[in-house]
Amino acid sequence: MSLPPAAPASDRQGVIVDAGGKPGFHKMNIELRDIVKRFGSLEAVSHVSLDVRDGELFTLLGPSGCGKTTILRLVGGFHNPDAGAVFFNDRDVTGIPPYERNIGMVFQNYALWPHMTIFDNVAYGLKIKKVPKGSIGERVSRALGLVNLEGLEKRYPGQLSGGQQQRVALARALVLNPDVLLLDEPLSNLDAKIRLQVRAEIRKLQKDLAITTVYVTHDQEEALTLSDRIAVIDKGKLQQVGTPWDLYERPANAFVADFIGINNLIPGQVREAAGAGEEITVGTEVGIFLCRSDVRLETGDPCVICVRPETASIGETESAPEDVNSMSGAVSFASFIGNAVRYDVEIGSGAIFRVDVQNPRNHKPYAIGEKVRVFFSTKTTLAIPA
Known part of the structure; x- marks a missing residue:
């Protein structure tokens, strides 16, 4: 997405200044300090502390109902915490309403006025703020230019595609020159192909404007693609x-290992411990493995072994190099997933170990029920606390 000549010019030493010389996007850090939010007896947010850096796209990721949208609304001032505080640039904004925080909000359902033109939808916030009429047109045109919707000012939301409506919602947020941009599941209503396109546009625009952004999603791929940093909730x-x-x-921990992407998780117990970052020996029901660990684990500690499917291989030979773990099993399922063939290998007690075989064109497939051996490097075998 290219920026039009009238778009704000970045000055990261201070603020972003628009074409009229007025301040635009300020440098902004956000800090949540030990935030608690309750709804009745439910503690929706439990002692969460976060630091969102200036100019980064920071994503709140987690399953439905985990509290990520509540955290976003606490940042925006739509909820007040029961304990803890919210800071913008070291200024305590806890209890300050949204309209005094200079935020831009993009909602999941777009929240566009169906009876208003695109121009009037984008201009709505400016009129509420009593911006002089003479500058409204210029600012709306610039905002629509940022999201590549020039020439659609006279149309109505119902005349636009879902992707275009999402861009209108984004333009309506940006036209206010917010210090913070908040996006709550903004792509969940779009089909897969349009979602990819709008995702890329949002990322490029956010980087071009260098605006501090907090983004909520339950989609792991979306979070991994868009984010500078991610908080898993x-x-x-x-x-x-x-x-x-x-x-x-x-x-x-095991939740993050299981939630982010696909992972093979094997419970076990540390047999021989070492310092963090060094190899340890872990005993499991399906074998004894050498693993790396990023934290200190002691002998006897329960742990979980993590192996990504793409780091494993499958074969018939029994032998393996010293730096490679292996175990036997039987193929229970095979599926073609485009860039790989994914095998489900039953490794004992009904446990399934997934292996992604890359370059499927050069691969002779294994049949269901065929006995195989699975191999994975000790360097890519991670042990984490149970």
């Missing part, structure tokens, strides 16, 4: 914060 509690790479390669 479950049952109102913060599970882990990190880059997409960190969460995928170094999950902090």
